[in-house]
Amino acid sequence: MGVFEMPEFDRHEEIVFHQDAGTGLRAIVAIHSTLLGPAAGGCRMWAYLSSSDAVSDVLRLSRGMSYKNAMANLAFGGGKAVIIADPKRPKTPELFEAYGRFVNSFGGRYITAEDVGTTTADMENVARQTRYVSGLARHAGDVGGDPGPKTALGVYLGLKAAVKFRLGRPDLQDLRVAVQGVGGVGYHLCRLLAQDGARLIVADVRAAATERAAEEWGAVVVAAQDIIHQDADVFAPCALGAILDAQSIPRLRAKVVAGAANNQLTLDRDGLALHSAGVLYAPDYVINAGGIINVFHEYHGVSSEAQVQAAIAGIPARLTDIFERSRRENRPTNAVADELARARIEVGHSRLVA
Numbered sequence: 265m266g267v268f269e270m271p272e273f274d275r276h277e278e279i280v281f282h283q284d285a286g287t288g289l290r291a292i293v294a295i296h297s298t299l300l301g302p303a304a305g306g307c308r309m310w311a312y313l314s315s316s317d318a319v320s321d322v323l324r325l326s327r328g329m330s331y332k333n334a335m336a337n338l339a340f341g342g343g344k345a346v347i348i349a350d351p352k353r354p355k356t357p358e359l360f361e362a363y364g365r366f367v368n369s370f371g372g373r374y375i376t377a378e379d380v381g382t383t384t385a386d387m388e389n390v391a392r393q394t395r396y397v398s399g400l401a402r403h404a405g406d407v408g409g410d411p412g413p414k415t416a417l418g419v420y421l422g423l424k425a426a427v428k429f430r431l432g433r434p435d436l437q438d439l440r441v442a443v444q445g446v447g448g449v450g451y452h453l454c455r456l457l458a459q460d461g462a463r464l465i466v467a468d469v470r471a472a473a474t475e476r477a478a479e480e481w482g483a484v485v486v487a488a489q490d491i492i493h494q495d496a497d498v499f500a501p502c503a504l505g506a507i508l509d510a511q512s513i514p515r516l517r518a519k520v521v522a523g524a525a526n527n528q529l530t531l532d533r534d535g536l537a538l539h540s541a542g543v544l545y546a547p548d549y550v551i552n553a554g555g556i557i558n559v560f561h562e563y564h565g566v567s568s569e570a571q572v573q574a575a576i577a578g579i580p581a582r583l584t585d586i587f588e589r590s591r592r593e594n595r596p597t598n599a600v601a602d603e604l605a606r607a608r609i610e611v612g613h614s615r616l617v618a
């Protein structure tokens with residue numbers, strides 16, 4: 265199938281492939297929309313099995329960023345980058361410098377940051393070649409740094425709103441939460457949940473990550489393939505996307521899905537399956553916006569930590585609005601969120617050009 269014909273293409277403005285012979289860099293930048301501002305979204309480093317898998321992923325992620333930034337009220341459009349390489353193998357500064365030159369070639373139409381497989385240290389190397397980068401190591405008193413903990417904060421607040429809405433519970437004491445992936449975001453989410461007395465069930469493909477969760481919070485560790493079907497109140501996906509589908513949804517026992525992973529639904533219709541099964545799904549790009557909110561404030565360099573926290577504190581109210589509309593209109597939450605995001609992009613754009 266050609267790229268224009270892929271369902272994920274969805275009116276992208278621009279897709280650029282880049283190869284740097286000197287460093288072996290192979291990267292793709294996808295710009296879904298610049299209607300609300302420069303396209304912003306992280307750079308994922310992943311050992312894709314084929315370049316068409318990489319294209320499909322970058323397109324899905326970049327459209328998600330348009331919707332995420334619009335729903336978070338940020339003057340950013342949506343874009344994303346992928347580097348096709350195994351992040352577990354040694355990385356060179358030169359590779360990220362080459363990536364920085366690629367980012368720079370967009371002249372500010374695309375702003376990069378870290379994502380799965382890349383770190384603040386990698387972004388420091390990118391920053392040697394371009395100023396269109398955020399998520400850099402934090403300087404004393406500045407806003408910025410690894411967006412993971414801020415994403416976790418937003419997910420924690422959003423999860424509480426979902427629990428209140430679906431389960432009628434005002435707090436998390438003894439609530440059973442199954443967390444898939446205890447990495448950059450999942451670890452900090454577990455910490456916040458444990459502080460509130462939640463009972464954690466965790467899975468990760470890295471034994472060290474689950475061992476730490478068991479040691480620090482008494483989390484119950486289960487095999488990676490079993491986490492979705494645990495007897496839990498909440499399922500919190502914090503690993504990779506496309507984990508909710510026609511096979512996994514019928515076996516889900518939690519009544520709330522609230523987690524950080526991007527593109528949790530394999531297909532849009534999986535949102536309908538969750539809705540029909542009485543599972544409240546917190547749309548991923550609404551609940552996981554804490555990191556990009558942090559990136560936005562860092563990039564513009566004018567905010568305080570308190571302002572960032574206040575912006576993240578807006579996430580639960582946006583989710584509750586979506587949950588209420590979904591109940592009122594008897595429609596899946598993902599359909600409600602997509603409609604709201606598209607409307608925000610159109611209305612915001614007409615205001616900008618008026």
Ligand code: NAD
Binds near residue numbers: 380413468488503524
């Ligand atoms: P990460 O790579 O630090 O952590 C992911 C964790 O998931 C790792 O510990 C990994 O070993 C584990 N994992 C991978 N496959 C797994 C599987 N099959 N089962 C269980 N565990 C598995 O990434 P992160 O930064 O924590 O991001 C997690 C998710 O949240 C990603 O989907 C990312 O796109 C999304 N997200 C992250 C941010 C952020 O600020 N970091 C912001 C928005 C969305």
